[in-house]
Amino acid sequence: MAAAAAAAHSLLHPPAARKGPAPSPPSPSPFLRLPAARPRLTHLHRLRSASPAAASDLTAFPTPSGNLAPIDVDAATEAELRENGFRSTRRTKLVCTVGPATSSPEQLEALAVGGMNVARVNMCHGDREWHRGVIRAVRRLNEEKGFAVAVMMDTEGSEIHMGDLGGTSSAKAEDGEVWTFSVRAFDLPLPERTINVNYDGFAEDVRVGDELLVDGGMARFEVIEKLGPDVKCRCTDPGLLLPRANLTFWRDGSIVRERNAMLPTISSKDWLDIDFGIAEGVDFIAVSFVKSAEVIKHLKSYIAARSRGSDISVLAKIESIDSLKNLEEIIRASDGAMVARGDMGAQVPLEQVPSIQQKVVQLCRQLNKPVIVASQLLESMIEYPTPTRAEVADVSEAVRQRADALMLSGESAMGRYPEKALSVLRSVSLRIEKWWREEKCHEALELQGVSSSFSDKISEEICNSAAKMANGLGADAVFVFTKTGHMASLLSRCRPDCPVFAFTTSTSVRRRLNLQWGLIPFRLSFSDDMESNLNRTFSLLKARGMIQSGDLVIALSDMLQSIQVMNVP
Ligand SMILES: Nc1ncnc2c1ncn2[C@@H]1O[C@H](COP(=O)(O)OP(=O)(O)O)[C@@H](O)[C@H]1O
Ligand SMILES: C=C(OP(=O)(O)O)C(=O)O
Ligand SMILES: [K+]
Ligand SMILES: [Mg+2]
Incomplete structure (x- = not known):
């Protein structure tokens, strides 16, 4: 028992592994910029040339003062990043x-x-x-x-389910007991061993001999008699009945779907x-x-x-x-x-x-x-x-x-x-x-194309490549600036080894991205100028201790279709 308790304890309280010094980036260049993916000429108007910028541009950028308001991030994420580093953030x-x-x-x-x-x-x-x-x-x-x-x-x-049990939180059905399942509206308190059923056709649809399963088998009854709106059932597998528990009825080993199958x-x-x-x-x-x-x-x-x-x-x-x-x-x-x-x-x-x-x-x-x-x-x-x-x-x-x-x-x-x-x-x-x-046990899942237009296809290919690069380079994070959240979800789909920081201008997009694997969503107002977006984001995150100089980041956006690889200045 003591061993069990100890195991449970460690399960509930994992040691907080502090992030060590920033790993030395595998890329020799502190500011390597890759050319944009090359679409057909007809789509060139979608792209803006990525002007090469010197590393000094970034280091020259002023570090922020105490003003932290421009970025929305919650305290739990912030503490997790600060304490455990990028790699250890939860993805699920x-x-x-x-x-x-x-x-x-x-x-x-x-x-x-x-x-x-x-x-x-x-x-x-x-x-x-x-x-x-x-x-x-x-x-x-x-x-x-x-x-x-x-x-x-x-x-x-x-679905067909039981009623509210007249206010009690649960009831126990014992082996052999006879309970009444009824479509009648009762005054409270309910008569003893009586259960309301929400589906009006219930008493007509069931037959004597059918099996009635509560919550898929938490308790089991056999229909023994039908009396107008009341169906008498004998408990054959005792169990706990919870308010509004789901009911299914079975005949000759199959679930019965009569008129209930026609319900909207x-x-x-x-x-x-x-x-x-x-x-x-x-x-x-x-x-x-x-x-x-x-x-x-x-x-x-x-x-x-x-x-x-x-x-x-x-x-x-x-x-x-x-x-x-x-x-x-x-x-x-x-x-x-x-x-x-x-x-x-x-x-x-x-x-x-x-x-x-x-x-x-x-x-x-x-x-x-x-x-x-x-x-x-x-x-x-x-x-x-x-x-x-x-x-x-x-x-x-x-x-x-x-x-x-x-x-x-x-x-x-x-x-x-x-x-x-x-x-x-x-x-x-x-x-x-x-x-x-x-x-490295994950079988590589061959991802099929999901895009319906050529410009979506560019985004998809960029995300696939960025995720692959992030894994190959051992990047600390992928940053994506995304207005609709679409690029962020394409990155999440690749399940990269590092977390994806998703910056979006909308609080509702930020909330919805919070359901997706591996995304850490931030709300941030940003412009179409990736250079200044990145500088500003680095400054804001550094000031809060969420990233450090030297961290290797891959940056993407849905305004500028390119992949940038850089170390945080
Ligand atoms: N809003 C609520 N008010 C009271 N009880 C609730 C509420 N939401 C959930 N519960 C309780 O938690 C149980 C489990 O929730 P859930 O799995 O969502 O429902 P269900 O068991 O009906 O599928 C429910 O059976 C019910 O007892
Ligand atoms: C999540 C489920 O739905 P609900 O809790 O609404 O029955 C379920 O059936 O597993
Ligand atoms: K539900
Ligand atoms: Mg359900």
Whole structure:
């Protein structure tokens, strides 16, 4: 037990390895500038010649005084860079579901300090006032403390689920007990051993003999009798019933999809929630139970018409058999995806979930869409302060697959140890990333072209080359100045060995980039003049101790299509 405790301790408290003296740069030239990629002549007007500048131009640039306001970076990133250096920054992003355990401003700040990149609110639970409070608290935190925590709203969708258990937080179903699942509206308190079901067709669709699975198998019942709106079921696998738990029913070993298969992906309640999300300025909307690309396209055009310029990214949750049938089309239409293993595991045999996860993660990377691996990563930490070995292995596998992000659900929403769970994700990510970088174990993924225009193609080739150069030269960081964030995501897609500092003029682009692997997003106003942008950025970052003279940096921008290699003066 003592050994276990010690192991858990080291997992939760990794030693902070201070950055040593700046490594001597492998490049002999302190200011080597490469020519711009050469496009066809017809596209030359897009390029501006990179005038060769002497190193002295940079050293002559005045160092800043105490004025640090022009760049937005949060204290957690700053401390991490200062203490651990570029190479050791975490590349895998972390999403936390906010619930009753984490909704106060103090609790949210603790999560942000602990590495939360995205706060998720799940519209299945809580009411709009509650969600509004959380979204606004996150916004305040960003404004007051310089964080760039993005907000993700997750729709309820038209799944079948249980009601609220009449206010109790959980109920235990024991072997052999008879429970009533009913579509009736009851007055509170609910009669004993009674569960509300949200789907009106439930009592008609089920048959005596069907199996009823709560949360994909947390508890299991057999339908023994139908009495109008009430369905009597005997518990055959005891387990815990949680409010609004998902329900599936099975007949002859297959999931039953009768009229429920015809339910809309976005329900009328979801549309109201989406209007709410647009009004509150959320950064991501994750759509539950996506079946086709059409629903994503529909939502994207709705958002474009409604949100007047503010960009909201639409993420497809891959969690049903239908989503697997149209996987590539759905991901192409979306701005990103989530491997939602909770419901997925209730629809396909559990042993198929790992290969589905790997397939979705790889496809998203090919198509340049960020991907989140979600559900039960550290499930036991809802109750216990340390994870199981199996959970750590599961997290490691998602990190090794180089998913953009990992997500906490119940662990952070209503668990006893939300901050500890986050710190486990953080330390496991750091450790596994370092191990795989050092061992150079990653199989090179042959990236296919993703660009739809020639000018995009130039950006893509520049990013591919810059990432390769960064690896070959052992660069400390890639700097990218990007207005829309597109160049930054193309770099992230290459999964370079060093982190990517993404400078963008917009706070909302900065927040959205926070979901993507390996990007450290900063908000900075900059001009079209790369020379002065770089000088200014170096000065600002040096003044804050985030970079040092001699650091080897590769710089790109989406205004000037070139690759520059230089040492920080
Ligand atoms: N806004 C909220 N209010 C109350 N409880 C919540 C809220 N968000 C999440 N939870 C709790 O956290 C659990 C895990 O969250 P999540 O995985 O997002 O939902 P679900 O279990 O419905 O898929 C939920 O089952 C619920 O008990
Ligand atoms: C993330 C998931 O969706 P939700 O928590 O909304 O059911 C899931 O099913 O894994
Ligand atoms: K949901
Ligand atoms: Mg789900």
